[in-house]
Amino acid sequence: MNRPTSLLLGALLLAGGCASAHAASYIDQRRVDAVQGDVAAGAAKATVCVACHGPNGNAIVPAFPRLAGQRAEYLAGELHKFKRGTRPESPMTALAMPLTDEDIRNLAVYFAAQTHTPSTLPPPDSQTLARGEALYRQxxxxxxxxxxxxCxxxxxxxxxxGAEHYRAWPSLRGQNGDYLVQRLQNxxxxxxxxxxxxxxxxGVAQTLDEPSMRALASYLSSLPPASR
Ligand code: HEC
Ligand code: HEC
Known part of the structure; x- marks a missing residue:
């Protein structure tokens, strides 16, 4: 099987002439192959991205997501969703349209390989942090x-x-807070x-009220990069 594009297995069902009675109109991410790409080619393509996503994908603006150190399979999956026009309208929709499957693989492995730097924002108050951590853990x-x-x-x-079932499940550590809140709302x-x-x-987000979302986002965005 063509490994990276197997990510779009579900989408293949959209192809005309598919006789399946259960043709899915969404992407099946229950089994995702590892993304292989060219980091140098990704770096060359990424010059336009860092305007918003920051140096090496460490976005400074809290509403823009950090990409540095994120999982390649997750990044590639999201770029395909932007390309399909199914994430809410944002500058990303137009930016992702011209990307080829190869560009997506290269960009994904490039950002996944970048070092995540600590947040420069002031830390949240200790009560919010404790609430966010308790929600995250329990x-x-x-x-x-x-x-x-x-998860x-x-x-x-x-x-x-390593597990193919979980490859496209994202890291949340150190992600920007305003972005996290918006994602949970979406x-x-x-x-x-x-x-x-x-x-x-x-299903998960429907169980969270707004203060819980904000506490979780504050806690997650305050976490320093993991030591690897
Ligand atoms: C003009 C600003 C801008 C530029 C340039 C830009 N992005 Fe984005 N990007 C955003 C915004 C805003 C979001 C959040 C959109 C949303 O949540 O729907 C985003 C989200 C993303 C996400 C999803 C992250 C996640 O955690 O789910 C990926 C992946 C991404 N961008 C990759 C790229 C790549 C690759 C490039 C360069 C080809 C790029 N972006 C260029 C503004 C930008
Ligand atoms: C049952 C497993 C599961 C649980 C429990 C779970 N998540 Fe997720 N989460 C996922 C998966 C899978 C994705 C990828 C979704 C996608 O592709 O958009 C995800 C994506 C996210 C994202 C998007 C990240 C980004 O970069 O855009 C956020 C934010 C998030 N989860 C927050 C949370 C929070 C906060 C909790 C606890 C209240 C939580 N999740 C519990 C499985 C889970």
Whole structure:
């Protein structure tokens, strides 16, 4: 199988003439192959990206996501979703359209290979931090919110690497806070429904109220890069 494009297995069902009675109109991310790409070619393509995503993908503006050190399979999956026009309208929609599958693989491995730098924003107050950490670790049984660490890892860098089922599950560690809040709102409001993974987070986000989202985002954005 052509490995990187197998990410789009579900999307292949869209191809005309498919006789399946269960043709899915979303991307099946339940099994994702490792993304192989050319880091140098990705770096050459990334010059336009750093205007918003910061030096080496360490975005300074809190509303823009950091890409440095993120999983390549997750990055590639999201670029395909922008290209399909299924993430909410943003500058990314037009930027992703001209990218080829090869560009996407190269950009994904380039940003995944970059070193994540600590946040330069002032840390949140200790009460918010404690609430965010408790939610991340234990969830909120009263609201039915699951512990985030069960899927995003004890250190928030994503689940154990290697398993094809979890390859495209993102790291949240040190991600920018305003971006995290907006993403959680989008999942909750059903604005992200283009893949099996989107459905997972749609269910999770519906259990969170706004203060919980903000506490989680404050906690996650304050975490320093993991020592590797
Ligand atoms: C004009 C500003 C801008 C430029 C230039 C830009 N981006 Fe983005 N990018 C954004 C914004 C804003 C978002 C968040 C959009 C959203 O949440 O729907 C984003 C989101 C992303 C995401 C999703 C991250 C995540 O954690 O889910 C990826 C991947 C990404 N951009 C890659 C790129 C790449 C690769 C380039 C260069 C080809 C690029 N971006 C150029 C503004 C930009
Ligand atoms: C059952 C597993 C599971 C649980 C529990 C879970 N997540 Fe997720 N999360 C995922 C998957 C899978 C994705 C990738 C979704 C996609 O492709 O858009 C994701 C994506 C995200 C993203 C998007 C990251 C980005 O860069 O845009 C955020 C934010 C997030 N999760 C926050 C949380 C928080 C906060 C919790 C705890 C309240 C949580 N998740 C619990 C599986 C889970």
């Amino acid at each position: 969830g909120d049984p009263a609201r039915g919110a699951p512990p985030c660490q069960g 995003h890892g004890a250190d928030a860098t994503g689940p154990e690497a 999942y909750r409001d059903g604005k992200l429904k283009d893949s099996s993974n989107d459905f997972v987070m749609h």
